[in-house]
Amino acid sequence: MNQVVDWKLAANAARTLMPAGPRIIKKDAARIVEELRIAAGEGLAEAEKISKLLSTAPSQTLVVDRAGWAKAVSQNFAAMLPEQANVPAMVPAVAGAELGAVLSVLGTRVLGQFDPFVGPRLLLNAPTITQIRGELNLNARDFYLWIATHEQTHRLQFEHAPWIPEVMKSILAEAFGPLEDEGSMNQLGERLKAMKSEVGELTSIMSVLEGHAMVVMNDVTSIGSIKTIRRRFEARGENRSVLATLLGKLLGLDAKALQYKRGAKFVRHVVDEIGYEGFNQVFSSRELFPSAEELDHPERWLARTR
Structure with a gap:
C-alpha cells in the first residue's frame, strides 16, 4: 500500500x-522560541474572545525550524490522503520531488500552520517569522500575537466543526481513490473534472x-x-496557507479561489450583519456552510439561514 x-521524499x-533562515545566536533563538510559545497562549485567548468560540480540547504547540516545518506538513498531508494498492511505480517519487520543491518555497513564506490531522498541533515556523518580522521592521510581541491569533482561530474552527476534516478527507479519498496502472494521471484529471461540486465545496471550505x-486576527484590539x-x-503580497496552496497544487484548483480575501469578504459581511x-x-x-455561489454573495x- x-x-x-x-x-x-517531499x-x-x-x-x-x-x-535555513537568518543566523541567530543561541541566546536570542531561545528567547524567540519562548516568546512564540507565550504568543501561542495569548493568541488562543484573543481568538476565543473575538470569535466567541471556546476551546475544549488540548493541542500541542511546536516552534520549529524550516526542516521541522516541512516534515510536519508532510505528515499532515500523509494523514489526509488515502493509501491505495495500485500506484504506478514512478508517480510517488515524481510527485514527492515536485511537492518538495513547492514546500521549499512555502517554508520561506509560511509563518504558521494548525494541523488537525496529526496531533492536533500548532506549528510556528520560527526562522521565517523572524526573517519576515525583521524585513518588515515590526514590533516582535505584536507580530507574534497577530500570527498566533490567526492560527489559533483555525484550532477553534476544527474543534467546533469536526465534520470539516472528515469532508476534506472524503473528497481527497474520492479524488485519489484506486487508479489503474495505465493512464492513471489522465484518469485522475478526468475524475477531478467530474467532481466539480466536491471541488467547489472544498474551495469554499478553505x-x-x-x-x-x-478577520479575527485583524480584530485584535490589544495589538x-x-x-x-x-x-x-499586505504590501508584501498575496499570501495563502500551505494547506490551500498544496491542495490547489494537488487538485489543480484555481489559486485565486483559494486566496484569503474571498473568504474574508464573506466573513466580514456576515459578522457586520449578525455578529460572530x-x-x-x-x-x-x-x-x-456557504456554497461556492454564496461565498461571493453573502446576502444569499x-x-x-435566517
Missing part, C-alpha cells in the same frame, strides 16, 4: 532546497476558514501596531 505522493527535498481567521502590521504585510455568534452557525453542520447565505 502507498500514496500518490512520497511525502518522506520533506527531504524541501529540507535540502530550503535556506476560503471561509482562511477568511475567518484573517497596538496592528495597522502597521496589516499595511506592511450568528456567523458561527457555519461550523454547526455541513448544510449551513444570510437569506437562506
